[in-house]
Amino acid sequence: LKMLQVQMQKLQEDNRTIKEENKTLHAEKPKRKQRANAHDELSVHEETISIYARKYGMMIEMFPSSDLLNKRLPDSPTPFDSTDRYATASTQESAFLDELYRHFPTLLHKVMESSYFSDLVMKSIPDARANEIKKLRGVAGDIFDLPSKYFTNTSYDRANVPEIQRLLGVMSSTNLAYKTFPPVLFPELKEDRSLKTVFGNWLLLARILKASLHGITSLHHASSGRGAHTNSMKWSVQQVMPGCIAWAAVLAIFLLSPDTEFSSAGIGKRSTISYKDLFFTYKKVLVTKWKTKRVVQIVTNIDHYIFKAAQLSALDSAVHEDFTNTIDHALAALDMESSDDGSETAADVTGPGTPTAA
Structure with a gap:
């Protein structure tokens, strides 16, 4: 019991x-x-x-702050x-x-105030960038008018290529001091300390953006960019913005650099170039000078090359070439004018202060 x-x-x-x-x-x-x-x-x-x-x-x-997102x-x-x-x-x-x-x-x-949103954004951006870099390496020879082997082989010794040294303004492979505004960003590779002509090498930037937005085949064939799988179609892009021009400039330098991978931190492993700082500086210049005559002309040129010229047929190629020459003459004429917004040196736009939003 x-x-x-x-x-x-x-x-x-x-x-x-x-x-x-x-x-x-x-x-x-x-x-x-x-x-x-x-x-x-x-x-x-x-x-x-x-x-x-x-x-x-x-x-x-290019480098958003996860905290700000x-x-x-x-x-x-x-x-x-x-x-x-x-x-x-x-x-x-x-x-x-x-x-x-x-x-x-x-x-x-x-x-947008959830961690789910910021985590997904911070994952999507580097994944997409890596995909674009992979595509651009395949046509970088055409973009820079250099042998394609310099770029298709990521381990190629680009630091010792004289043509690339000239584009980056590097004196020798033993003294790799990279400039914030290298010659490749200026027309005819002529550096301008006042930065009045920076981004004047607009055709190079336009080629990079066109290949990324319309696909790499658009560099060789007339294309409307309306393919279902092109970025321009998926994103409904019809004009360039300060951010994408800065993006193209940064990738131009990265492709020329000895770096083999683009780290999410934005620092070149071999070159020690701070791509994050470059992007911030380039976008700052473009945003603050967006309405000046020279930048307006550069943006017009790039837009025409990517979105207007893409609609021309092969029969119109001669007309397009004439238009490109006209653009270059217009930019040269602007160079002859006194700056309507004052001169600005590299030190002025790369001064102290860590970018908050980059």
């Missing part, structure tokens, strides 16, 4: 334990359902976020295209958020 009483007491205790566990499970059930629903709500936007993130990384911001848009943000954008760290952050929220569609704004 005593043994039965002990067993009965044990069963009662077990029953109480089970009841307590059931209460806990019942209480947590709505929370688990909420968490599952929250994840489902985010994951349903995965493809849309990825598409816009890939476009964002090429067209707008989760911040809420201020009530009165600094306009992303304002010349005051780079006045202070605060205006940089505000303009970054203005540009971010303008880029991603409204339907995503409610999920």
